[in-house]
Amino acid sequence: MHKSGLVELEAVLAVARRRGFRPAAVELGMSTSALSSAVAGLEARLGVRLFHRTTRSVSLTEAGEQFVARVGPAMSEIRGATEAATSQRQKPAGTLRINAALGAARMVFTPLVVEYLRRYPDMTIDIVTEGRMIDIVAEGYDAGLRPSELVPRDMIRVPIGRDMRMAVVATPEYFERHPKPKSPSDLARHQCIRARLPNGAPYRWEFARRGETLHADVPGNLVLDAPLLMLDAVRAGVGLAHLAEWYVAEDLEAGRLVRVLQEWTPPFPGLALYYPAGRHMPAGLRVFIDLIRELEIR
CATH class of the missing domain: 1.10.10.10 (Winged helix-like DNA-binding domain superfamily/Winged helix DNA-binding domain)
Structure with a gap:
């Protein structure tokens, strides 16, 4: 060559x-x-x-x-051989490439990524955020970071943090003008901030209670594809939003947002780091996983 x-x-x-x-x-x-x-x-x-x-x-x-x-695949094998050799170093060095959903990356950035870089200054972390699910092996990533329920079954997963919940929220001012919904069916009479999935399909709000599961096609004249934009919109009083609890926790605590339909939003498995089985694990990924387990992120 x-x-x-x-x-x-x-x-x-x-x-x-x-x-x-x-x-x-x-x-x-x-x-x-x-x-x-x-x-x-x-x-x-x-x-x-x-x-x-x-x-x-x-x-x-x-x-x-x-x-x-x-x-x-051949280049992945070459990188693996290189990583195997460099793993003999006392401290890992090189680049750890992670593909993640933006919200997932934000959740772990300060407690995990910053601490990782502090401990391993010879490592570089390259995080690419995008909504679509990809083949992390084919696209050259060491690991992925997504909600646990989205992780492909043939991958090894490492849970991160506690279970998650969704939250339906709006501003106090919005509820001064509109009655609080008592059930998902009441959403038909509200202005909702609708979501679009990475594949372009509209997201149907999901609810569950006592074994009953509902998917609601909510009304609304604003459709967004990014949770941070939805958070901006609900803060501005546009209407109701359906967001992961993590996004709105500070606003709820401060009273800037009010939560409804809480009994219809049960917990579900949280985030997971995942990587392919049957391949050499790079030293940088190994210590990243060790740090996840050590910190017990909540």
Whole structure:
């Protein structure tokens, strides 16, 4: 292999993963021009184009898809071998790549990530947040961070924190103008802040009580796809919101928001870090998991 071959392979995988040259260059710590040259050099030696390039988008060609599908697992094995060697160091060093939902990342950032970096200054944590579920192995991540119920069954999961609950909330001023709902059916007479799932489908508010489960198609003239925007909207008095309890705990304690339908929102399993079974565990991931268990995050 050409002496710069591994760099070129990592460049191709990063562009495929990030769907663009600029974000891939940031991930790899390279200039965009150097990254583009690396990809072009590999394409020239292969005699085939790996990417369709336009001014607005970058996508894999058919040959590129086949190439990435075979090279990706091989590069994961190479990274694993490298990690196995460096794990003999007294302290871990390298990069820990985690794919997470934004809310999940925010929940663990201060108690876990900041403490991890304090203890292991030779480690870099690269956290990518997005709503969609991905194949963390195919896209080059060491681990994922999601609500436990969303973790694929073939993954090893490490629970983080206590069970979670959803909360239906609005401002005190909103309830001065509207009666508090006593059951999910009452939501039909309220202004609700609706949610859209990462796949584009509308989210139906979920409720359960004494074995009865309901999914409500709530009314409302505002549809959002980010919990933080929903929190801003409910604080502004737009209407009722259905959010994870963690997002609204401070507002409830301070009296800025009022909770309703609490008996219809039972607890469910909280967050989990997950990673593939049957592969060498990088030293950086191993100590991250150890720290989760040590801190017993709540």
